[in-house]
Amino acid sequence: MPELTPESRIYTAALIVIGDEILSGRTHDKNIAQVATWLQVQGIRLKEVRVVADETPAIVEAVNALRTRHDYLFTTGGIGPTHDDITVDAIAEALGVAVVIHPEAREILSAYYESRGGGLTEARLRMARVPEGASLIPNRYTGAPGIKWGNIHIMAGVPSITSGMLEALTGTLEGGAPLLSETIGCWVGESEVAALLGQTEKDHPGSQIGSYPFWRDGRTGANFVVRAVEPELLAACVAALVAGLAAAGKEAVPGGI
Numbered sequence: 001m002p003e004l005t006p007e008s009r010i011y012t013a014a015l016i017v018i019g020d021e022i023l024s025g026r027t028h029d030k031n032i033a034q035v036a037t038w039l040q041v042q043g044i045r046l047k048e049v050r051v052v053a054d055e056t057p058a059i060v061e062a063v064n065a066l067r068t069r070h071d072y073l074f075t076t077g078g079i080g081p082t083h084d085d086i087t088v089d090a091i092a093e094a095l096g097v098a099v100v101i102h103p104e105a106r107e108i109l110s111a112y113y114e115s116r117g118g119g120l121t122e123a124r125l126r127m128a129r130v131p132e133g134a135s136l137i138p139n140r141y142t143g144a145p146g147i148k149w150g151n152i153h154i155m156a157g158v159p160s161i162t163s164g165m166l167e168a169l170t171g172t173l174e175g176g177a178p179l180l181s182e183t184i185g186c187w188v189g190e191s192e193v194a195a196l197l198g199q200t201e202k203d204h205p206g207s208q209i210g211s212y213p214f215w216r217d218g219r220t221g222a223n224f225v226v227r228a229v230e231p232e233l234l235a236a237c238v239a240a241l242v243a244g245l246a247a248a249g250k251e252a253v254p255g256g257i
Contacts, residue, residue, distance in 0.1 A: 011175045013039055014048040014066040018059060018077035018087055019157055022051055030159040031076045038166045043175030044072060054078060059090035067094075067152055072173065077157030079147070081123040087154060088147065092131035095149065102130045105145050112143030138168040177229040182238050185257030188250045189213070190222040196244045197224065204237040206230065214257075223256040 015035050021027040029051070036046040048066060052058040059078075067073040078087030092099045105128035110120045118124075127144040130136075137146030137153065139161060146165040147154040155165045186193075190211045201209045210225040224241060228234040242252040 009176050011044045011072070012047045012070040013044050013072040013074060014050070014070045015046060016059070016062045016066065016073070016075045017049065017051045017157075018054065018075055019051075020054050020084075022077070023053055031157070031162050034159065034163060035074055035076070035166065038170075040179050042170070042173055043178045044173065045179060054084050054086060056086055056090045056093065059087060060094040063091055063094040063152070067150075070151075072151050072153065074153045074155060076155050076162055079127065079144070079154060079156055081126050085126065088129050088131060091149070091152065091154060095131055097132040099129050100132045101125065101128050102134065102136060102145075102147075105130065105136055108136075108143050108145060137165045140164050140168075179227055179229055180231060180234050181225055181227045182234055183256035184224045184226065184238060184241055184245075185221065185253035185255070186224070186245055186250050187219055187221045187257070188245070188248075189220045193222075193245065193248065193250070196241070196248065200237060200241050200244055203240065204228075204233060206233050207237040209237070209241065216257075221257050225256075 015032060017029055017031060019027070022029050032049055039046050047070060050062045050066070052062050063073065063075070075087060075091070078085045089099055106120070106125065109124055109128055113120050113124055130147045131149050134147045134149040137148055137155065139145050139156070141161050141164050144156070146156065146168075153169065155162050190197075190213045197209050197211055201207055206228055208227040210227070211222055212225065213220070213222045215221075226234060226238050226241065228237060245252045
């Protein structure tokens with residue numbers, strides 16, 4: 001068996017979305033999609049997502065279950081200035097470390113709020129609390145930094161702030177080859193070509209074919225997303241799928257329908 005190189009090894013990540021507002025339906029999560037998209041560019045595959053309430057036992061259980069199963073763990077939500085922002089405390093409990101005030105985070109917050117009035121209040125100082133031994137993830141929007149502890153990345157729940165923290169992390173994580181994809185559309189019921197999809201994927205190890213049906217203007221169709229890490233494998237699998245559809249009398253539409 002060939003030795004795995006950094007390029008050929010598959011790096012994986014999990015995401016924990018923390019917040020009662022997500023589970024109640026009051027807030028629609030946007031972070032799963034943007035974290036997953038960002039990870040693909042870094043050569044890391046998002047394999048699991050859990051949505052948990054603002055409850056310490058739930059967060060502790062999820063962190064300890066996922067941080068050892070994957071190369072990276074990300075969390076969003078629960079690191080603000082209010083009493084129900086308990087993510088830092090819960091993750092510190094999961095890690096068995098104390099919660100401390102990070103001196104650099106304190107300086108950043110002090111400077112940020114000095115120019116905005118009110119100074120560094122006790123509530124605002126909560127955003128400088130980290131699990132002992134943590135480093136910071138820059139936040140260019142509000143000053144309050146994200147937190148990195150080992151392979152855990154603790155980020156804000158507000159999507160625009162999460163996006164900024166991901167930008168700050170770009171290029172800093174070890175990953176493999178980015179996952180490439182190409183979409184083929186076809187006016188066909190996916191059940192009609194299920195065997196073709198399965199056989200084509202089987203004939204091209206290392207490729208994946210996702211099938212996404214739709215119904216439009218009284219017609220049934222499907223988009224097939226082919227994924228692979230190697231351009232040559234991706235092209236070969238796409239070509240085989242297009243040929244298979246043609247042999248079945250179905251026209252493939254590059255880019256999808």
